[in-house]
Amino acid sequence: MSRFRIxxxxxxxxxxxxxxxxxxxxxxxxxxxxxxxxxxxxxNPLTAIARIIMGSFGSLYGLKETLTKSIPLILCSSGxxxxxxxxFWNIGAExxxxxxxxxxxxxxxxSDGIPGSLVIPAMFVAGAVCGAFWAWIPGILRFRLxxxxxxxxxxxxxxxAEFVQYLVYGPWKGSQQFGFPxxxxxxxxxxxxxxxxxxxHLVTLGIAxxxxxxVWMVMHHTTFGFSVRAAGESSGAARYAGxxxxxxxxxxxxxxGAMAGLAGVGEVAGIHHHLSYPxxxxxxxxxxxxxxxxxxxxNPLTAIxxxxxxxxxxxGGDTIQTAMNLPxxxxxxxxxAILFSLIGSEFFMSYRIRIQPKVVP
Amino acid sequence: MPSEFRxxxxxxLSKSFSGVNVVRDVSFRIEAGQAVGLIGENGAGKTTLMNxxxxxxxxxxxxxxxNDDRAEIRRSRDAFAFGIGMVHQHFMLVPTLSxxxxxxxxxxxxxxxxxxxxxxxxxxxLSRRFGLxxxxxxxxxxxxxxxxxRVEIVRILMRGARLLILDEPTSVLSPSETDSFFxxxxxxxxxxxxVLLVSHKLDEILTFCSRVLVLRHGRLDGDFSTDxxxxxxxxxxxxxxxxxxxxxxxxxESGPVILEVRDLxxxxxxxxxxxxxxxxxxxxxxxxxxxGISGNGQRELAAVLAGVREAERGMIRFDGEDITxxxxxxxxxxxxxxxxxxxxxxxxxxxxxxxxxxxxxxxYRAPFARSGWIRKTAVRSFARSLTERFAVVTPSIxxxxxxxxxxxxxxxxxxxxxxxxxxxxxxxxxxxxLDVRAAEAVRSxxxxxxxxxxxxxxxxxxxxELLEISSRIAxxxxxxxxxxxxxxxxxxxxxxLWMTGVTSSVGPPRPTAHT
Numbered sequence: 001m002s003r004f005r006i007x008x009x010x011x012x013x014x015x016x017x018x019x020x021x022x023x024x025x026x027x028x029x030x031x032x033x034x035x036x037x038x039x040x041x042x043x044n045p046l047t048a049i050a051r052i053i054m055g056s057f058g059s060l061y062g063l064k065e066t067l068t069k070s071i072p073l074i075l076c077s078s079g080x081x082x083x084x085x086x087x088f089w090n091i092g093a094e095x096x097x098x099x100x101x102x103x104x105x106x107x108x109x110x111s112d113g114i115p116g117s118l119v120i121p122a123m124f125v126a127g128a129v130c131g132a133f134w135a136w137i138p139g140i141l142r143f144r145l146x147x148x149x150x151x152x153x154x155x156x157x158x159x160x161a162e163f164v165q166y167l168v169y170g171p172w173k174g175s176q177q178f179g180f181p182x183x184x185x186x187x188x189x190x191x192x193x194x195x196x197x198x199x200x201h202l203v204t205l206g207i208a209x210x211x212x213x214x215v216w217m218v219m220h221h222t223t224f225g226f227s228v229r230a231a232g233e234s235s236g237a238a239r240y241a242g243x244x245x246x247x248x249x250x251x252x253x254x255x256x257g258a259m260a261g262l263a264g265v266g267e268v269a270g271i272h273h274h275l276s277y278p279x280x281x282x283x284x285x286x287x288x289x290x291x292x293x294x295x296x297x298x299n300p301l302t303a304i305x306x307x308x309x310x311x312x313x314x315x316g317g318d319t320i321q322t323a324m325n326l327p328x329x330x331x332x333x334x335x336x337a338i339l340f341s342l343i344g345s346e347f348f349m350s351y352r353i354r355i356q357p358k359v360v361p
Numbered sequence: 362m363p364s365e366f367r368x369x370x371x372x373x374l375s376k377s378f379s380g381v382n383v384v385r386d387v388s389f390r391i392e393a394g395q396a397v398g399l400i401g402e403n404g405a406g407k408t409t410l411m412n413x414x415x416x417x418x419x420x421x422x423x424x425x426x427x428n429d430d431r432a433e434i435r436r437s438r439d440a441f442a443f444g445i446g447m448v449h450q451h452f453m454l455v456p457t458l459s460x461x462x463x464x465x466x467x468x469x470x471x472x473x474x475x476x477x478x479x480x481x482x483x484x485x486x487l488s489r490r491f492g493l494x495x496x497x498x499x500x501x502x503x504x505x506x507x508x509x510x511r512v513e514i515v516r517i518l519m520r521g522a523r524l525l526i527l528d529e530p531t532s533v534l535s536p537s538e539t540d541s542f543f544x545x546x547x548x549x550x551x552x553x554x555x556v557l558l559v560s561h562k563l564d565e566i567l568t569f570c571s572r573v574l575v576l577r578h579g580r581l582d583g584d585f586s587t588d589x590x591x592x593x594x595x596x597x598x599x600x601x602x603x604x605x606x607x608x609x610x611x612x613x614e615s616g617p618v619i620l621e622v623r624d625l626x627x628x629x630x631x632x633x634x635x636x637x638x639x640x641x642x643x644x645x646x647x648x649x650x651x652x653g654i655s656g657n658g659q660r661e662l663a664a665v666l667a668g669v670r671e672a673e674r675g676m677i678r679f680d681g682e683d684i685t686x687x688x689x690x691x692x693x694x695x696x697x698x699x700x701x702x703x704x705x706x707x708x709x710x711x712x713x714x715x716x717x718x719x720x721x722x723x724x725y726r727a728p729f730a731r732s733g734w735i736r737k738t739a740v741r742s743f744a745r746s747l748t749e750r751f752a753v754v755t756p757s758i759x760x761x762x763x764x765x766x767x768x769x770x771x772x773x774x775x776x777x778x779x780x781x782x783x784x785x786x787x788x789x790x791x792x793x794x795l796d797v798r799a800a801e802a803v804r805s806x807x808x809x810x811x812x813x814x815x816x817x818x819x820x821x822x823x824x825x826e827l828l829e830i831s832s833r834i835a836x837x838x839x840x841x842x843x844x845x846x847x848x849x850x851x852x853x854x855x856x857x858l859w860m861t862g863v864t865s866s867v868g869p870p871r872p873t874a875h876t
Contacts, residue, residue, distance in 0.1 A: 007419070222733050223725045230721065233712040239669045240699070240707050241722045242690025 026345035055319025076289030079259030092153030094286025100261025103130030131261015201270025366523030374423030401576035446522025456502025616645030650831030711763035751776030768799035
């Protein structure tokens, strides 16, 4: 018989500092876990982790890359928070991002008739509309026909990905791309300015930060945000309150989709300057953003930080892959270890664990 | 029946949650063959005490003795091993499984393959012996609440319970079911079981229990014999030496008709007709009671009146205007408030704060919002005055409603609905599950609204409450009104008969137009 008793009890809402501390501890644990895995693979874990940190946050180049990749994450996670607050499990930010990229490309490839200064705004509008439309479909399917949104949003990701491939191999295939499945490079009017010496497309970064702040404002200070939260928390009570849960939720989801669409505009106009394979336009930003949103406990301002952090993980993973000549899967293993311990830490936020000596009868 | 249970003895039991002493130094004793009542206001610690006895919580301090030997109850399985079993207010049966399959669940001796086979005889024998008959092969979800309760009781008996803890067991029963239920309990007691009955229905405690334990603020405030006690004395014991329940408070004069319901028909969520051809009128300054056993269409009627469920046929006229197709928000704006039956899922939003719930139905308009922006200061000051005026106990107005007790949530909802001096109130079971004081607070809010000239439709299962304040009472049975009675000719027996679908010998029920 052991002489200690472990008791697990539910705790009330964790305090801000406790939550932050738990997250930091979890990240630390994740590094240890990843270190063990590196050691098993015959790599010095300290070197590997040092490289990751240097590659993401510890060097100017890494920092710039991290910030670049955080832009789509901030946009997608802010949009997802709108949907998640309405209890609409949108797994389709990835597809909505691609839809935005398609919309922006459409404008960019036909920018001849548009005054130069209006091309970029038109691209953002088109991207937002396409992203919103791609999110509106599963919203309306759920409330008109009762289709489970997890499945429909996920499936729509594949549909739009195939559609992008069709475009770049077919009608939109560029004439100056030496047979690669890319559209022609965008005209200079359709390309976003970047911070000198980096790939940070400043306009999109600004839009992303504004979007995150807007989502926060809308959630806490507007009747629309009130309706979204009420509809999400309790459709029955919302109905008594005269809130059309369906309408409000679809609107929130569509607005969220528009933000993902903006992210897609940023990727094609700021990074690639053409549309290409779906997996090169977005390296899973729409999925990573789900984690960023939850890691931020659905607070869009915190989501800025969690997006930057997760972006650093992505960049750091890429660094060791190239710098230490490790297989591509190592990145996934490393990311997995960090996320695994982060998700595991949720348990410690919700439950109190006490180890007490047994009472001797 | 094995007679290993002789007594339960609780000595100085205490339990606290995050520094709040919920149960403090409680000691009592129950012997086999006894029926003991446990009463107390909401939040007095009854649930926590029971959870300590059944192994859901571990007490911080104190000793539990079974048959005078110390018992360590760590989980519910231990409780059963010591002969303690509990039937919760909300049943814990899996609706898609049959009765026997539900019994087999969690029964340690059920076999891996065909677990049900070995249990059938025992189940039938036990249920017959105690008058708890239920078809063992029907899916639990298809059973009436009274039948589900019987299954729950047989289930804990088969798991070895000899001390039965019953939490508000009669809240789901019709009067006749209640009688047979207590008959079964008496048989169980005569065979050496003990019963700890937790109830707000003090008359049941008086007639059924030999002793009553009174919990107040977590302390055991009394352990009385019920001999020679009457409703007044037991009520006083429960609420202390403060105000007692008032008597009949009906006013007979009332104003012109404000609500007119004609031939109202609607379906429930499963598409089955739930109310069929309901017709009545409510006047200004009157409380119109609708009695009936739950599940006879009250829920749907209230929803149609509130505007959250569509009427298939018929008409609702409010203040002379047809509002049958008007939505809930506009009905509220016209002056129809409503206290929904389900306070946790319809009346309030657990994850939102007290302040937000205080404006749940009016957040979109002045003074709480201006052109789409919520004005937090207006919301906060309104919420603060609401909680003060209606004595809602909450740590702060930013606390999520989920942390409040049922009584305080209900006071918040009632306060929100009634603070705008509505001209009409649709109240469904507004005092259900509340302690005497909270129930009285809600009731006097309804009376106040009536005295201000508002009409009230009060749907309730609590006949005493209806009789106390309604000037007319209708009885609903299987979606139809069996009849309407006017004060002072309201006859309790006839209402009881109508509730079970029996038309009285006095004559066929006829819809009584108000004159």
